[in-house]
Amino acid sequence: MERKTQVHAEAGRQELRITRQFNLPVELLFRAHSEPELVAQWMGTNVLQLEAERHGSWQFETSDAQGNVVFRANGVFHEFEPNRKITRTFEMENSPFAVQLEFLEFEALSADTSRLSMHIIFKSVALRDQLLQMPFAQGISMAHDRLEKTARQSLPPIS
Amino acid sequence: MNLRRDVFQAIADPTRRAILLLLASQSMTAGAIAANFDTARPTVSKHLQILTECELLQQEQQGREIYYHLNAQKMKDIADFIEPFRRMWDERFDRLESVMKNLPTPK
Numbered sequence: 001m002e003r004k005t006q007v008h009a010e011a012g013r014q015e016l017r018i019t020r021q022f023n024l025p026v027e028l029l030f031r032a033h034s035e036p037e038l039v040a041q042w043m044g045t046n047v048l049q050l051e052a053e054r055h056g057s058w059q060f061e062t063s064d065a066q067g068n069v070v071f072r073a074n075g076v077f078h079e080f081e082p083n084r085k086i087t088r089t090f091e092m093e094n095s096p097f098a099v100q101l102e103f104l105e106f107e108a109l110s111a112d113t114s115r116l117s118m119h120i121i122f123k124s125v126a127l128r129d130q131l132l133q134m135p136f137a138q139g140i141s142m143a144h145d146r147l148e149k150t151a152r153q154s155l156p157p158i159s
Numbered sequence: 160m161n162l163r164r165d166v167f168q169a170i171a172d173p174t175r176r177a178i179l180l181l182l183a184s185q186s187m188t189a190g191a192i193a194a195n196f197d198t199a200r201p202t203v204s205k206h207l208q209i210l211t212e213c214e215l216l217q218q219e220q221q222g223r224e225i226y227y228h229l230n231a232q233k234m235k236d237i238a239d240f241i242e243p244f245r246r247m248w249d250e251r252f253d254r255l256e257s258v259m260k261n262l263p264t265p266k
Contacts, residue, residue, distance in 0.1 A: 005249035007241055011234075012176035020252045028259040038262075042255035116252075126171060132244050133167070 009132060014125045016132070018118040026114035030083045030106050045071070053080050058088070075099070083108075090120075097131060098123035166236055169213045174198060175206050179215065179229065186219065186228040 008017040022029050032038050036047040039060075048059040054077060062071040072093040079087035083106055091099040103119040122128040169175055174196065181187065181195055193203040207227060210216040215233045219226045 003245070003249070005245055005252055007245040007248065009241055011170060012173075012180050018248055020248070022252070022256055024256060024259050028262070029255075032255045032259050038258060041258045042251060044251075044254070125173065125176065129167070129170065132241055134244070 009128065012125055014122045014128050016118075016120045016122070016128055018120070019115065021109065021113060021115050023113055025112055026083050026106050026108035029114045029116060033086060033104065033106075034080075034082070049074075051077070053077065056080065098127055166213050166215055166233055167240070169210055169215050172206070174203075175210055178203075178206055178210060179234075182216065182227060182229050186226040188224050188226055192227065 005018065005020045008019075009015075024032075032042060034050075034052040036050040039045075039050060040047045043060065045060040045062040048061050050056075050058045056077045057074065058077065059074040060072065061069055064070050073090060074093065075089035075091055077086060077088045079085055085106060086102075086104040088102050088104070089099050090102050091097075100123070101121040103121075105117045105119075107115045107117070109115055120128075122131070170179070177196070178192060181192060189204060189207055192207065193200045196203055207216065211218060211227070213233070214230050216227045217230045219228060
């Protein structure tokens with residue numbers, strides 16, 4: 001089965017490629033990356049700033065249900081060509097990750113379909129591998145939280 | 160001390176990654192592998208031992224020589240481990256698609 005989203009991470013290289021085909025015209029795919037309120041919806045984050053132009057800057061922030069900021073990232077656009085490409089830096093604040101460089105290419109496949117290719121360059125192979133492991137680590141810890149909750153609920157009440 | 164000998168520890172080291180790349184296309188003896196590195200021979204042997212222990216490499220006796228080759232199944236484990244990351248982006252992009260499809264059309 002051909003997967004819609006593909007991730008290529010060759011062993012020993014400090015880069016990563018993510019490609020995805022969309023059932024969307026390339027214009028809509030690009031708008032999803034250039035309009036703050038649309039980015040906020042699909043990324044599930046608050047968009048504090050998004051200056052959609054060369055040398056413009058961007059900043060995202062995500063809070064948990066209690067209002068604590070759990071994620072903040074920022075960067076600068078180096079290229080911003082509508083329906084063609086975005087080149088930007090990406091830096092996660094308060095994290096051990098160094099800034100990364102991202103090349104996004106938008107391509108029309110037909111009037112109603114398009115492709116996004118992301119090419120991400122990391123400071124080192126180790127940092128790339130660490131980032132790849134993050135969703136995995138989070139998945140584990142979320143599963144642990146659920147397990148803990150379930151375990152607590154099944155304990156007899158203390159009398 | 161508890162030594163964690165898993166594939167991810169194995170690929171965390173640049174020399175070990177270089178060894179894996181070297182063996183991607185051919186089987187080699189320890190001597191031939193070591194000849195590709197400035198590192199002392201015992202250090203390379205140590206790396207080979209770690210890679211073998213975590214089953215990324217397999218040894219094969221051919222006459223008097225021991226050849227090392229990649230264990231394709233274990234290399235696939237690394238690909239499996241990228242899967243959560245891939246799925247995270249897949250879900251994000253699914254959301255992007257549905258957000259954009261449900262945009263009110265401009266009058």
